[in-house]
Amino acid sequence: MKLLKLVKWYLGFFHVWAFSLALFFAYVFTYDRFAILEVSPSWDSLVDSAWSLQEPVLMAAHAALVAAVLFSFEEGEGYSYLRHLTGAGRLQVFAAKWLAYLLLTALPLAAARSLLAVSWDYRMLARPGFAQALAKLLAGAALQASYLFPFYAFWALASKRATYFVVGAFLELYLLESFWGGPLLVYRSHLMLLRLPFDPALGWLVRDLGARIAASLAHLVAAAYLEARGEVKWR
Amino acid sequence: MEVVVAENLSKRFGFTWALRGVSLKLGEGLHLLLGPNGSGKTTFLKLAVGMLKPTSGLVRVLGLDPWREWPELSKRVAFAMEGAPLPWWMSGRSLLVELCSMRGSPFSGVERLAGELTVAGYWEKPILTYSSGMAKRLHLLAALGFEADLYALDEPFTLVDKATITKLVQLLEELRSGGRTLLVATHYLPEGLEADTIVRFEDGRVVSVEKAG
Numbered sequence: 001m002k003l004l005k006l007v008k009w010y011l012g013f014f015h016v017w018a019f020s021l022a023l024f025f026a027y028v029f030t031y032d033r034f035a036i037l038e039v040s041p042s043w044d045s046l047v048d049s050a051w052s053l054q055e056p057v058l059m060a061a062h063a064a065l066v067a068a069v070l071f072s073f074e075e076g077e078g079y080s081y082l083r084h085l086t087g088a089g090r091l092q093v094f095a096a097k098w099l100a101y102l103l104l105t106a107l108p109l110a111a112a113r114s115l116l117a118v119s120w121d122y123r124m125l126a127r128p129g130f131a132q133a134l135a136k137l138l139a140g141a142a143l144q145a146s147y148l149f150p151f152y153a154f155w156a157l158a159s160k161r162a163t164y165f166v167v168g169a170f171l172e173l174y175l176l177e178s179f180w181g182g183p184l185l186v187y188r189s190h191l192m193l194l195r196l197p198f199d200p201a202l203g204w205l206v207r208d209l210g211a212r213i214a215a216s217l218a219h220l221v222a223a224a225y226l227e228a229r230g231e232v233k234w235r
Numbered sequence: 236m237e238v239v240v241a242e243n244l245s246k247r248f249g250f251t252w253a254l255r256g257v258s259l260k261l262g263e264g265l266h267l268l269l270g271p272n273g274s275g276k277t278t279f280l281k282l283a284v285g286m287l288k289p290t291s292g293l294v295r296v297l298g299l300d301p302w303r304e305w306p307e308l309s310k311r312v313a314f315a316m317e318g319a320p321l322p323w324w325m326s327g328r329s330l331l332v333e334l335c336s337m338r339g340s341p342f343s344g345v346e347r348l349a350g351e352l353t354v355a356g357y358w359e360k361p362i363l364t365y366s367s368g369m370a371k372r373l374h375l376l377a378a379l380g381f382e383a384d385l386y387a388l389d390e391p392f393t394l395v396d397k398a399t400i401t402k403l404v405q406l407l408e409e410l411r412s413g414g415r416t417l418l419v420a421t422h423y424l425p426e427g428l429e430a431d432t433i434v435r436f437e438d439g440r441v442v443s444v445e446k447a448g
């Protein structure tokens with residue numbers, strides 16, 4: 001129960017709302033609305049055609065911004081003070097931030113794609129495949145966000161200052177497909193989890209990105225450790 | 236009964252020792268931590284409410300380790316720290332509602348005190364619009380409005396007007412009479428405030444402990 005209240009608390013942070021709303025519009029503006037014509041007019045279009053080359057980078061940038069607010073900014077500015085007053089446990093807080101992050105990063109993308117399809121033909125809402133396609137899309141986006149989460153959470157916690165972290169994360173995003181860049185091959189994982197058919201994607205992801213998934217898990221452990229040992233301080 | 240026990244408690248920030256080998260035993264009542272800026276009194280308070288981890292030594296509050304057992308201890312401790320930010324995008328009232336909900340405390344205590352501290356007159360407005368004195372009173376309300384066995388207050392008498400100081404002194408006295416323990420770090424001693432203990436800090440050390448009577 002307290003976990004859900006904490007998730008609500010983090011979802012209420014103005015900055016994460018503002019970034020998520022901005023990213024929703026950014027997705028919408030980068031999609032090719034007319035690409036939807038090229039596929040069958042079904043709700044699969046949500047998953048396949050409403051897509052842009054910029055989407056993986058936008059999603060990674062969004063994930064970096066949300067992680068910056070939840071992990072660097074909250075600590076650095078001292079908003080963790082009030083959370084501490086509530087008596088929340090440190091690992092419970094980490095779990096709440098993770099859940100808030102997943103919701104915030106997956107929903108704008110799914111909402112933007114849905115808007116595109118519905119604006120093309122509102123009758124799509126009544127089609128039987130609607131809920132299923134949307135659920136697939138949300139699950140795919142949540143998986144991709146989960147893959148990115150440990151890297152961003154760890155570096156945001158380690159860099160302490162949100163500005164330093166964001167600059168670093170955006171520089172890294174620019175180095176696409178480098179060993180360190182992507183972050184960490186964001187295009188490939190994004191394509192596998194969101195664009196290509198969902199079911200076999202996990203298998204491919206594990207085969208192709210096995211080493212990076214292991215790195216992701218190592219970052220997750222390190223981030224949880226950093227969060228658990230963190231003290232409540234502010235500038 | 237000893238409420239706060241510190242044994243050889245030290246805290247270091249980088250190369251600076253903020254607290255050096257403090258040993259202290261405080262029972263129920265009102266305890267003032269006095270000392271100039273940078274003397275270590277706020278660091279001591281933060282260690283007592285689990286915000287900081289001791290570098291060495293130990294601190295026990297109500298028999299619990301504040302750092303390790305904070306979720307349990309937090310049900311019995313309320314605090315207000317100097318200079319902590321408030322979420323400017325919320326109204327004071329909605330912030331307190333959220334805090335009560337997360338702490339599992341009734342809102343009635345906060346509501347009653349909001350009138351006494353004259354916060355109720357402005358708490359519907361966004362925190363962004365508050366003056367530093369208004370924000371300070373909201374901070375104090377976020378601590379004193381909760382039911383607790385120990386209240387830790389950092390510089391409660393700064394930034395507020397004379398009427399609020401008088402009200403605060405009265406409130407602290409009421410809490411003390413009700414069997415609560417109060418740890419108050421301050422470098423200003425208001426008129427009429429009677430403490431059970433005065434602990435003087437200097438350069439990260441306790442230099443004297445004076446008991447009343």
